[in-house]
Amino acid sequence: MKLYSLSVLHKGATKSNLLKSAYDLSSFSFFQRSSVQEFMTFTSALIVERSAHGSRASVKEQGYSYNSYPLPPEYLCHVYVRNDSLSAVVIADSEYPQRVAFTLLDKVLEEFSRQVDSIDWPSGNPETINYKALDIHLAKYQNPREADAMTKVQAELDETKIILHNTMESLLERGEKLDDLVQKSEHLGNQSKAFYKTARKQNSCCEVM
Numbered sequence: 001m002k003l004y005s006l007s008v009l010h011k012g013a014t015k016s017n018l019l020k021s022a023y024d025l026s027s028f029s030f031f032q033r034s035s036v037q038e039f040m041t042f043t044s045a046l047i048v049e050r051s052a053h054g055s056r057a058s059v060k061e062q063g064y065s066y067n068s069y070p071l072p073p074e075y076l077c078h079v080y081v082r083n084d085s086l087s088a089v090v091i092a093d094s095e096y097p098q099r100v101a102f103t104l105l106d107k108v109l110e111e112f113s114r115q116v117d118s119i120d121w122p123s124g125n126p127e128t129i130n131y132k133a134l135d136i137h138l139a140k141y142q143n144p145r146e147a148d149a150m151t152k153v154q155a156e157l158d159e160t161k162i163i164l165h166n167t168m169e170s171l172l173e174r175g176e177k178l179d180d181l182v183q184k185s186e187h188l189g190n191q192s193k194a195f196y197k198t199a200r201k202q203n204s205c206c207e208v209m
Contacts, residue, residue, distance in 0.1 A: 002027065002093045004137045005040040006074070006104070008112050008131070009048045010121040019116070019124050022134040024142070044089035044191040047079045054083045056105075058098055064189040080105040086113055086121060100144040108137055 007021040016040065025033040043061070051057055059077040074094045078101040081087040088105040116124070116131055 001096045001142075001144060003096065003101075003138055003142055004088060004093075005037075005044065005089075005091045006108065007041070007044040007089045008108060008134070009045060009087045009089065010124075011048050011051075011053070011087050012079055012122060014049075016045045016087065017122060017124070018045060018126065019121065019129050020112070020126050020131050020134050022138040024138055028169055033208055040091050043077055043091065044079075047077050048081060048087045051079050051081045051087075053081055053085065056080045056102060058101075060094075076101075078102060078105060080109065082109060082114075084118065086118075088112075097144050100141065104137060104141050108134070 001026060004022045005021060008019045010017040010019060019045075021041065023037050023040065025036055028036050047057070047059055059079070061075055061077060063079055075091055076094055076096070076098070077089060077091050078098065079087065079089045080102060088109050090101050090104055092101055098147050105166055111133060114127055120129065
């Protein structure tokens with residue numbers, strides 16, 4: 001079981017704004033980490049933009065791999081968008097317990113909203129936002145059994161409806177293509193975009209075979 005990233009964002013009218021993020025990319029080689037981190041940032045922002053206020057959702061996604069640039073073979077993106085537009089996303093492997101992931105998101109957003117003034121949410125960025133606990137939470141929740149015991153998961157969370165999307169594409173609007181969003185993304189560098197394009201092409205060839 002593994003958590004790869006934890007992000008806090010603000011959901012704007014047309015796009016999301018990354019406020020703070022933490023990553024554990026120790027399972028990737030040094031040369032992979034930059035592209036993997038960019039893709040996780042891109043994915044987190046996209047999911048928040050496509051999720052409704054007051055909703056919790058989990059999105060299944062297949063990782064892309066090409067030569068020395070593997071992403072997780074299958075992973076889940078858990079998102080919680082509050083009614084006040086403050087949002088959080090945790091990216092985990094498929095074995096990580098969903099209930100614990102959403103407990104983490106609840107805890108982070110509650111803590112963040114107490115420490116960071118809401119006036120800073122729409123325009124803040126990771127350099128200007130003073131919230132230092134994200135790395136601590138990401139490390140602590142790597143062991144879901146300990147984390148679950150420490151947080152004493154709230155009973156009402158079990159009763160909350162969590163939407164499950166089987167693919168990232170299911171979040172997109174009619175006529176939208178993930179390939180186009182990748183190419184337009186401000187979160188991805190040219191190397192990451194080229195890698196994505198090549199990996200998609202290779203994965204398509206493997207599916208045909």
